Amino acid sequence: xxxxxxxxxxxxxxxxxxxxxxxxxxxxxEVKSLRNKKVNINDGYVRFxxxxxxVTGVNISPYEQGNRxxxxxxxxxxxxxxKREIKRIFTKIQTKGLTLIPTMMYFNKRGxxxxxxRLCKGKSRADKRDKLKKKTVERDIRRExxxxx
Numbered sequence: 001x002x003x004x005x006x007x008x009x010x011x012x013x014x015x016x017x018x019x020x021x022x023x024x025x026x027x028x029x030e031v032k033s034l035r036n037k038k039v040n041i042n043d044g045y046v047r048f049x050x051x052x053x054x055v056t057g058v059n060i061s062p063y064e065q066g067n068r069x070x071x072x073x074x075x076x077x078x079x080x081x082x083k084r085e086i087k088r089i090f091t092k093i094q095t096k097g098l099t100l101i102p103t104m105m106y107f108n109k110r111g112x113x114x115x116x117x118r119l120c121k122g123k124s125r126a127d128k129r130d131k132l133k134k135k136t137v138e139r140d141i142r143r144e145x146x147x148x149x
Contacts, residue, residue: 002107005039010103012128014120017098020089023080024055024105024115027071029063034113036063039105046079046100046117048093053079053086055102055115079115092119 010016026034033039038061047054054076062070081089092098104116123131 004034004037005041005105007041007103009042010101015123016118016120018119020117022115022117024113025078026113029066029071030060032063033060041102041105044102048090055079
């Protein structure tokens with residue numbers, strides 16, 4: 001698996017509940033930029049439009065050797081999922097108020113671009129503070145254990 005981009009900020013902001021793998025409709029120059037890892041998915045989110053899913057806010061930089069046929073970096077891109085998966089995601093988002101965000105963009109073993117999506121719930125400020133506090137305590141414990149040895 002060749003990872004093109006990761007959304008590291010997402011695990012801090014959201015609590016992950018479910019994971020989905022979706023294909024993504026891309027143009028030729030977008031694929032070349034992805035292979036060069038010129039993509040940013042940190043501000044990305046998924047929208048429903050006409051019973052289909054579209055990812056918005058994902059920025060794939062224009063290909064450097066591209067000509068006038070180069071792509072628009074900030075366009076919405078269609079996601080490829082089965083209808084039953086789309087229906088299941090839609091009902092969970094509508095009933096529970098969850099969010100669907102992209103966490104990773106990669107090429108699978110066959111060289112096909114995929115987008116890992118996570119169904120998630122936003123964390124409160126207190127949850128974020130607790131996580132940071134726990135992380136610093138664990139780091140201090142590790143440091144103490146190393147000093148004792």
